[in-house]
Amino acid sequence: MATPTLNTERLLLEPYSPADEDAFVELFQDTRVSRWMGDGTKSEAEDRAMFQRVFSKVYAQELFDVWAVRHDGRLIGHAEIKPTEEVSGHELVYALEPDAWGHGFGTEIARALIAYGHDVLGLTEVHATVAAENTASLVLLDRLGFRYVRDIAEDDGTTTRVLTRSAAADTADEAPEAAAGQPL
Template structure:
């Protein structure tokens, strides 16, 4: 298997780039923040957080797409991640999904939308995907707003219960789709 080099993406204000050792501490702080994890489940330990970065790097090397670290270009500040991932096997659909997670200090600046647009372009133009999906809990209206802003649409018939969560607010999920223009 050939290892692929992680492509760097740039937007007006952001750089989506390979992960660095310096990202591990702020990434762990994000993953320990209950507000950042509100729609994702329990906060992660430092070990779990570090392991996620190792998995992101391995996925990218294998597939040529995955989760980029996101930084504000002007300052070099690490603010989270954005990217593409294969849909989990236990979900009632298949494909590639887009996602993002930002530190609270980066919320409300349009960064998620900006990063997501760059990721969509990469997915359609470079990876050659015909469709990109997005999934979130039914109660995560902020992420659903980003999905709508980037042109994705939701069909309530596609809504599902996430088998990774017990009964409760994180179980009902929504599915958004965007076909290649």
Template sequence: MTPVLHTERLTFRPYRPEDEDAFVGLLRDEEVCRWMGQERVPEADIRTLFRAILDDVYPQRLFDVWGLWQEDTFVGHAEVKKTGNVDGHELIAALAPPYWGRGLGTEVVRGLLRHAADNLGLKEAYGMVGADNAASLAMCRRLGFRHVRDVTGDDGTVTRLLVIPTTEPPANGDGTGTAGAAR
């Protein structure tokens, strides 16, 4: 079961039915989609995805996925799941634009790394960051991520595949981004 996690300022909480509108709002935001390297999709598709998290992902324990909360305010989304790019797990995070540049990205990634090591027994984790996402790439460098290779999409966009050990404490960073997602 996806556990509730806490960092200094955030609570990582499994989604509840009443979180659907917040989830949809985040994944319909143009800036968030841009930095996540995805096209905006119809709202109905995002609602279907949300229901799949509640109806399939959680009951079947497919992977860990959370809504990110600062007190009672929804600020983003996070996941740890197997990646198809390598034999390993990827950290995925997306923050709502009003929360960029506050160090929350670093806090999210550190929380995900701690969970990956302590609860999942992972020795390393991966992130996928768009090559033009300077803020997230800088944060990943500060945390100690290492570039593995570039992945070029069918549309020509380049994404950096990064890796970090979970067993060493991440380097200090001021966090203007997230691994694998929106700044």
């Protein structure tokens, strides 16, 4: 199944196009964003290679869903939901450019990914992994019904929090819009 287009109140989540490469690289080269993503900031060449893998591997083999996040036609972020061994299930991931922080876009993205995971993929749980220092994302996810599961001690001495949200929370949680925007 190819990655579908998702719409929120203000955002369009759609598969990347080759023309998005420079904006993608710019997003991940911003250390304010990449410090929260995976192993942190990578070289420009590594980010370009990662963008190419979205097409040559992820989309081509339909491994998982990856979206360009647009507001008013401009790429402002990245989103995905993917299976990971670290959480023994599907993890949602998103990143927003710093100018998009504090406008509730993170909440819109997270809600769209939660709904997609539960309603389309049929997942009973969705997970998130967040640096313990990333309080904005931790607060946002708490407001959306994610619950703390455990900590992972990373090789560099930092701590990553594992959070889970069950499908049962969908009917019990009508969380208000959170003003957050830090990527997971």
